[in-house]
Amino acid sequence: MCGRYVMAKTTADLVAEAEAEADANLELRQSWNVAPTSDVPVVLERYIGGPVNRGPVRQVHVAQWGLVPGWAKDASAGARAFNARSETVLEKPTFRDAVVSRRCAVPVQGYYEWKSGPGKTKRPHYVRRADGALTFFAGLYEWWRDPAKAPGEPGSWLLSTSILTTAAPDPEVIRSAGQPEVLAELGELHDRLPMPLSRDTMAAWLDPAAPNAGALVRRVLAEAHGEAARWTLNEVGPAVGSVRNDGPELLAAPTPETGAEPALF
Template sequence: MCGRYVMARAVGDLVAEAEAEADANLELRQSWNIAPTADVPVALERLIDGKPVRQVHVARWGLVPSWARDIASGVRAFNARSETLLEKPTFREAVLARRCAVPMDGYYEWKTGPGNTREPYFVSRSDKKLSWFAGLYEWWADPAVQAGEPGRWLLSASVITLAAPDPETSEPALRPLAELHHRMPLPLAGPDLEQWLAPGNLGATEALALLGRVLGNAWKTAEGLRVEPANPAVGNVRCDGPWLLDPETGPGGTAAPGVVPALF
């Protein structure tokens, strides 16, 4: 699954790496502990004057379908399982017409440790470049806000997940991921990213074929990911900062609670 992640790039760097246009009101806050319901950047493509234009927007993490009565329906829809996208009403229409990519510096995952403890890890690209993961987006009209008024439309998004590699049969490069968790976000790269973002309405058969191609290349893309221990404080959404990537450091460079600083 994907329940916390890092997005700490400057707006200009993100837009340049996405090879996209920035939404006119694009505002991003660096965060090393993004949780569901937070505002997150997404890349999507729209047809403008008959031509596809890639844009970066800010969306609420947790997809709110257009037919939802209120925003609360998105609280649990921050992830979408690849196996059931066309079966679940929440995601069924989005996978046919509203696909996006969610950029991350990396994401956190928890592993069960000794004594049933939960140990956090940070998953990121070895080359420190942005990772892109398959997502879905929707526009929702707030019934409490009149048409034409600011705040009427909410953009929201979900991250698609797939089953992680099998620890018993996976390639050595994938073993750390395989042993971390049974789910992971669906990575995109190269032609898969281009095809996933391509605008237009797909039929169910076409959508399944596209999803199948992306899933078929997922492990190859995931080979560039590395898994490293993270700071236990990441479990508290109120904690934020680059120190969360160091398991032995607290805020301001101090030793994390319960951790003895190294002397050499």
């Protein structure tokens, strides 16, 4: 699962690392506690027409995190669709059209997950690439037309996105096979895992003309655990549990002052 993450890169850094162009009106807000329904950057490819046919162009746009299908009656549908299960994404009405031709990548510096402790306690952990590079999650996007607004009126179209997830590694299988310990730790952290893209697979995933969405989903699935082996995780303080808290201090390890004891969430 992915329910909170960090994306605090500058626009220039994100565009460079994504090897993309910035949308003309792109405005990114740094956040160390991104929550569903927030505005987030997404990387997608679209065809640019005109006198010179440029073919598919990779761009960075801002989308609402929580996918709103075109047939939804109102935008509140997105609050329930910030993640998409890879096992059912090809069949679920909310996602099945987007996965065919509206695939994107969601860039993150890392994400938060809560590890269950004694009783009902949970300890938040921050998961990120060990080398500090961005992770690009496999995502979907949709355009939704607001029927309450006139065509062409500002805000009449909403761009939204969702992140694909898969089953987390089985810790016992990982350890018995001598695979990287971080995979076992991820399996102990949560039973779901947001699906990271390798650079090669990201290029194929973003291609709007790719002919076989099912094959692409299987390709991302096949690589997900291998890409996740690049991650590292560390415990952080309980302040991340509130969306009112947002700053780089959220990434610090817990202390007796910030909450070394398990925090209720």
